Amino acid sequence: MVDPTRPTAPATNPANAPEPGRDFVRDIVQADLDAGRVGAIVTRFPPEPNGYLHIGHAKSICLNFGIAQEYGGHCNLRFDDTNPVKEEQEFIDSIQQDVHWLGFDWGEHKYFASDYFDTLYAWAEHLVRAGLAYVDDTSAEETRTMRGTLTEPGRESPDRNRTVAENLDLFRRMRAGEFPNGARVLRAKIDMAAGNMNLRDPVLYRILHAAHPRTGDAWCIYPTYDYAHGQSDAIEGVTHSICTLEFDDHRPLYDWFIEHLPVPARPHQYEFARLNITYTVLSKRILTTLVRQGHVSGWDDPRMPTLAGQRRRGVPPAALREFVRSVGVARAYSVVDVAMYEHAIREVLNATAPRRMAVLRPLKVVIENWEEGRTETLEAVNNPEDPSAGTRPVTFGRTIYIEREDFMEYPPNRFHRLSPGREVRLRYAYFITCRSVVKNDRDEVVELRCTYDPATRGGDAPDGRKVRGTLHWVAAHDAVPAELRLYNPLFSRPDPGADGDIMADLSPDSLEVLTGALLEPALAGVAAGAVVQFERQGYFCADPDATPEALVFNRTVGLRDTWAKVQAGAKGG
RNA sequence: UGGGGCGUCGCCAAGUGGUAAGGCAACGGAUUUUGAUUCCGUCAUUCGGAGGUUCGAGUCCUCCCGCCCCAGCCA
Numbered sequence: 001m002v003d004p005t006r007p008t009a010p011a012t013n014p015a016n017a018p019e020p021g022r023d024f025v026r027d028i029v030q031a032d033l034d035a036g037r038v039g040a041i042v043t044r045f046p047p048e049p050n051g052y053l054h055i056g057h058a059k060s061i062c063l064n065f066g067i068a069q070e071y072g073g074h075c076n077l078r079f080d081d082t083n084p085v086k087e088e089q090e091f092i093d094s095i096q097q098d099v100h101w102l103g104f105d106w107g108e109h110k111y112f113a114s115d116y117f118d119t120l121y122a123w124a125e126h127l128v129r130a131g132l133a134y135v136d137d138t139s140a141e142e143t144r145t146m147r148g149t150l151t152e153p154g155r156e157s158p159d160r161n162r163t164v165a166e167n168l169d170l171f172r173r174m175r176a177g178e179f180p181n182g183a184r185v186l187r188a189k190i191d192m193a194a195g196n197m198n199l200r201d202p203v204l205y206r207i208l209h210a211a212h213p214r215t216g217d218a219w220c221i222y223p224t225y226d227y228a229h230g231q232s233d234a235i236e237g238v239t240h241s242i243c244t245l246e247f248d249d250h251r252p253l254y255d256w257f258i259e260h261l262p263v264p265a266r267p268h269q270y271e272f273a274r275l276n277i278t279y280t281v282l283s284k285r286i287l288t289t290l291v292r293q294g295h296v297s298g299w300d301d302p303r304m305p306t307l308a309g310q311r312r313r314g315v316p317p318a319a320l321r322e323f324v325r326s327v328g329v330a331r332a333y334s335v336v337d338v339a340m341y342e343h344a345i346r347e348v349l350n351a352t353a354p355r356r357m358a359v360l361r362p363l364k365v366v367i368e369n370w371e372e373g374r375t376e377t378l379e380a381v382n383n384p385e386d387p388s389a390g391t392r393p394v395t396f397g398r399t400i401y402i403e404r405e406d407f408m409e410y411p412p413n414r415f416h417r418l419s420p421g422r423e424v425r426l427r428y429a430y431f432i433t434c435r436s437v438v439k440n441d442r443d444e445v446v447e448l449r450c451t452y453d454p455a456t457r458g459g460d461a462p463d464g465r466k467v468r469g470t471l472h473w474v475a476a477h478d479a480v481p482a483e484l485r486l487y488n489p490l491f492s493r494p495d496p497g498a499d500g501d502i503m504a505d506l507s508p509d510s511l512e513v514l515t516g517a518l519l520e521p522a523l524a525g526v527a528a529g530a531v532v533q534f535e536r537q538g539y540f541c542a543d544p545d546a547t548p549e550a551l552v553f554n555r556t557v558g559l560r561d562t563w564a565k566v567q568a569g570a571k572g573g
Numbered sequence: 574u575g576g577g578g579c580g581u582c583g584c585c586a587a588g589u590g591g592u593a594a595g596g597c598a599a600c601g602g603a604u605u606u607u608g609a610u611u612c613c614g615u616c617a618u619u620c621g622g623a624g625g626u627u628c629g630a631g632u633c634c635u636c637c638c639g640c641c642c643c644a645g646c647c648a
Contacts, residue, residue: 195576
């Protein structure tokens, strides 16, 4: 059957052609607008409040709210709360917080599928009266076997031909609470032999004696997703109901309900490929398991791909939006390289994050020709990408700390940091030369004795001599202690779960805690949530776990590190 | 011959019959007081495969191959 309201080919409109083909969904929207099939664009983001939103949802949110914005329509936030046994107020709250954080606003358009329970129920009776739905007493297990298989047709329930009167009576008594969970269901009467399993008399209502977060005990029967979704779209006047590919073969059912019910509008469903990322799991079910089994500290553990987790990790919402934009929207199954995500994060943070110095693994350095007790204040640039960020003072002294890995007693070929006899620059301070090494009884380097060149104040040599390396540092007299949490992928393989047991792929190295880090004093009063770049190390976000004894920072993402790559290559080769 | 969807560079992804965009990654090189950033260059004679139509095919036709989704009273 040809539906004249359904777009066939994108219409062209040379007059005000938008930047061509941003993605196929926008093409459809544009074509519908051009052809006058719809007035204002209405989309919707329909989360079920049974968990926290994750990066995959960000793609859907950006698509739905983005399209509404671009075409001057609006996007509804609609909670798909049709299954009270899984849904909780905590999730209703977190979802709203996360959508706002991502940068989108539903305005007055916040809805719940449960707002429509009365209408949905009335429409179900309508189907019953039309002979298109019946009450089935078959048990869940029996229903499953009778549904047939992918290659064999199903068998019709003996209750399939009950009279309208009997169905109406039974359905009303279901609603009245006369029957226990699972005793009966209301099913659509479609086609038990359909090749599309969704059309083999799908369930519309099931008995669930459970309190609902919003409707309380008002109901003991609840509509299924298939029955509730399209009708909710119609009630809200949604023009483009955009969902993921696995709902593709639900569309005939979606359309069936719309055609057979007295709905006030004719919405259309469109499907796009969901987002997958290497080394990452975007499945609410698995994420829930990680939280419940304590593999992570909670939904907002910075290792979690949840929006709450990424926020705590320090990922700016703009980076998420940029990432989603760069990935595009299509219908082909895809797994995006997590490097693309990290790139988007660095791109945003490079432009915005103030620079600070922090030593992750300190190595003591004594400047032998610097007088005991003398300090000197120098000027450090806050963000070379943003002159308006200004400068800040940093104080130098006789004893400082540098990064342990910035010194090697026996340096390999291309190492151009500090080693015995070699001169390097301390960022914004002086050139220093390593004169000797102090070791403990285990032969470990515990301290360097260096000298500085007073003429190189600020880091420039008046005689124009060059130095190969520039190191970050903190002064012993004013450094601030901190705990640093370094994160690695939660899973140890790019395709977690591909071998079956996803929990077996959990990485033992996803979290490394550094307790002895030292920060420059400018970081002392930093507010939780602030993101800075620790020069030469990476971007770090102040965590609310900070105590009076020590600040806590989460590493959002490291800087690109070509030296590490060179080393890895040398080791491997 | 169960139904549906999809196959363009290592990973995303434009392309809608006129002679393969872009991003990520990678690799060279320049600049650099972050081995960062920035910059410049290299990176698909070929679009899952085979036929066919056409002056011309990633785009149209036929056949074949491969991958994903569906048998919840989950969404």
